Amino acid sequence: MHSDALSLLTGIIHQFLLYGDFEEVYAFGSGHINDTFVSRWNQGGIKVRYIHQRINSRIFLRPDQVMDNIHRVTAHIEAKLKTAGITEPSRRTLTVVPAWDGKPWVRDEECGWWRTYLFIENTHAGEFAATAEEAALLGKSVGCFQKQLADLPPPRLYESIPNFHNMETRYHRFYDALGKDVLNRAAEVKNEIQFMEENKDRGLLLIHALREGHIPERICHNDTKMNNILIDNESGEALCLADLDTVMPGTVLSDFGDLIRTVTAGAAEDEQNLSRVDFDLVFFKALLMGYLEEAREFLTHEEKKLLPEAGRSMTQIMALRFLTDYLEGDHYYHILRKTHNLDRCRNQIALMKSMDSKWDKVIRICGEAGI
Ligand code: ADP
Ligand code: GN1
Ligand code: MG
Numbered sequence: 001m002h003s004d005a006l007s008l009l010t011g012i013i014h015q016f017l018l019y020g021d022f023e024e025v026y027a028f029g030s031g032h033i034n035d036t037f038v039s040r041w042n043q044g045g046i047k048v049r050y051i052h053q054r055i056n057s058r059i060f061l062r063p064d065q066v067m068d069n070i071h072r073v074t075a076h077i078e079a080k081l082k083t084a085g086i087t088e089p090s091r092r093t094l095t096v097v098p099a100w101d102g103k104p105w106v107r108d109e110e111c112g113w114w115r116t117y118l119f120i121e122n123t124h125a126g127e128f129a130a131t132a133e134e135a136a137l138l139g140k141s142v143g144c145f146q147k148q149l150a151d152l153p154p155p156r157l158y159e160s161i162p163n164f165h166n167m168e169t170r171y172h173r174f175y176d177a178l179g180k181d182v183l184n185r186a187a188e189v190k191n192e193i194q195f196m197e198e199n200k201d202r203g204l205l206l207i208h209a210l211r212e213g214h215i216p217e218r219i220c221h222n223d224t225k226m227n228n229i230l231i232d233n234e235s236g237e238a239l240c241l242a243d244l245d246t247v248m249p250g251t252v253l254s255d256f257g258d259l260i261r262t263v264t265a266g267a268a269e270d271e272q273n274l275s276r277v278d279f280d281l282v283f284f285k286a287l288l289m290g291y292l293e294e295a296r297e298f299l300t301h302e303e304k305k306l307l308p309e310a311g312r313s314m315t316q317i318m319a320l321r322f323l324t325d326y327l328e329g330d331h332y333y334h335i336l337r338k339t340h341n342l343d344r345c346r347n348q349i350a351l352m353k354s355m356d357s358k359w360d361k362v363i364r365i366c367g368e369a370g371i
Pocket of ligand 2: 032033223
């Protein structure tokens with residue numbers, strides 16, 4: 001890290017309510033949105049780590065509202081875990097560490113917004129599931145998170161990104177990018193554009209169901225890709241949902257869908273060798289059963305009917321978002337190569353095609369699960 005950046009970062013970190021001897025700080029994780037760092041401290045002979053993040057305020061226009069949501073949600077879950085006598089609550093939900101002035105953030109001179117969490121030790125987060133048991137535990141963790149938040153007292157959470165999972169507005173933005181075609185990239189992505197056109201109507205099913213009141217609005221995570229779920233290194237249990245920036249009202253189908261998208265793919269979302277992208281039915285079934293263990297009791301009939309569609313739909317929304325970002329000039333997602341967003345789009349389309357080739361079996365599995 002450049003020495004100016006390091007001293008800025010060290011200065012920020014020391015404004016949080018942390019005790020002990022500061023030892024080091026380094027970049028961490030592979031998230032697309034925020035800048036994430038870890039610091040290590042010696043507290044009376046014990047090494048303790050913290051997560052520090054600069055919230056991406058280009059994307060989250062009201063970081064104060066994001067932190068308000070996160071504070072309410074984590075406090076609610078923590079209280080529930082404690083009341084139920086669950087062990088190690090601080091490993092089962094994020095814990096916000098306030099600044100010395102009592103605020104849940106620190107602002108830097110360039111108007112960046114920083115926050116700090118306890119580091120949840122002895123966990124890992126993967127890009128796709130390794131075993132069916134893992135898939136089931138991931139499904140269960142998301143069902144559990146949604147259940148924990150079902151009785152969050154009012155007021156309604158802020159919408160940290162309005163229309164985040166609204167396929168209709170995502171299509172509008174795509175057409176806008178296509179119309180402007182600022183980098184003359186449209187000609188090169190004709191097949192992908194055509195695929196998006198052909199799948200538009202089916203992709204709108206979820207947002208129409210929500211808007212017309214066929215499925216209810218509920219509090220959901222909205223970013224349940226696998227690498228946002230911390231898995232215990234020893235037990236393999238999916239312990240904690242991280243990355244809470246997008247916790248807000250929406251449909252729980254987005255959460256289940258994003259799990260399907262990432263857990264069952266057999267490859268990372270930017271894998272370029274598309275023959276590795278293969279929708280895994282065994283993982284799908286495990287994920288579904290794990291999720292239903294928690295969610296069966298609160299899902300409506302209509303939500304259950306849409307569960308299989310949710311995976312296809314979330315994969316489609318990501319294909320569309322990656323393609324739009326590629327057309328707009330790669331302003332949203334961190335990229336490591338020129339065609340990174342296009343590679344991601346092609347990968348997601350390959351996953352949709354793989355799902356389609358096995359759709360009859362998806363429907364059979366859902367029937368056997370009683371949904
Ligand atoms: P982004 O919004 O950029 O994706 P995340 O909040 O997801 O950032 O953080 C990046 C990664 O850091 C996550 O994918 C997760 O693996 C890890 N992580 C986040 N919070 C914690 C935490 N409190 N303890 C341990 N690891 C964490
Ligand atoms: C982003 O923040 P991260 O990397 O966990 C994105 C999600 C996408 C995901 C695709 C706020 O998630 O919506 O599904 O990339 N988050 C935001 O990998 O846009
Ligand atoms: Mg993340």
